[in-house]
Amino acid sequence: MHADNVLIEKVVVESARTGYILTTLELSDENSVIYMQETRLNVGEYTIIIDESGRRLNLYDLQEGMRIDAYFSSAMTRSIPPQSSAFSIIVLQEEATVDITTDRVVNVDTNYGFIITGNPYDIYDQMIFTVSDDTVILDQSNNTIPLEAIQPGQLVQVEHAIFQTLSIPPQSPAYRVMVL
The missing domain is CATH 2.40.50 (OB fold (Dihydrolipoamide Acetyltransferase, E2P))
Known part of the structure; x- marks a missing residue:
């Protein structure tokens, strides 16, 4: 069998x-x-x-x-x-539960909890990460920092869901953000 x-x-x-x-x-x-x-x-x-x-x-x-x-x-x-x-x-191999994206920050919206990464001049080459209270945000020394501390131009590594919306730019929930 x-x-x-x-x-x-x-x-x-x-x-x-x-x-x-x-x-x-x-x-x-x-x-x-x-x-x-x-x-x-x-x-x-x-x-x-x-x-x-x-x-x-x-x-x-x-x-x-x-x-x-x-x-x-x-x-x-x-x-x-x-x-x-x-x-x-x-x-069987475990299926991936998170995806990792490393890119430059284009914009940070602290009011609605968004980080936009990618090419600042091309909306088709951007990604929006939604930040919730459960999202861990770390600096280069692994210290927890607020969303407000992230600035455009910084390089970040984002652990996010393996799914994304079909919008332009696509959106995905961020689980962990690390400033590199």
């Missing part, structure tokens, strides 16, 4: 090569109804554990919260949770 994007709930290690993982599998029945099922995948000496690039891993490398693709035996116990022998486990 094969299951994609399986969540590891618990890892129990007996040795680097043996133990088990408790996973949450997404299964469907004959009526195509999808349901979640906790399953214990037993890891043995012959279980292959790798990452997406093919690098060999061992059971110590697996952690709760990781996502995996699992190949395992269709022979499952009727216990709760059901158990099966894992043939191979492929650890």
Whole structure:
């Protein structure tokens, strides 16, 4: 059997090569109804554990919260949770949760909480970062500073959401701003 994007709930290690993982599998029945099922995948000496690039891993490398693709035996116990022998486990890379942009400040709007970066003469080559009370703003020495301390022309590194609006210029929420 094969299951994609399986969540590891618990890892129990007996040795680097043996133990088990408790996973949450997404299964469907004959009526195509999808349901979640906790399953214990037993890891043995012959279980292959790798990452997406093919690098060999061992059971110590697996952690709760990781996502995996699992190949395992269709022979499952009727216990709760059901158990099966894992043939191979492929650890999936985590998706990026932030993007990082390094650019020059064009304008700072302290009234509405915006930092505009990019080319001051080309609106198509700019980005607006919305600054909230949760945004961390740091100077070159990693000291917290207010938004008012950022000036046009300064080079900043902005950690922001991986999404942006379709406006011109696009907007994205800033999580962390560092003056370089």
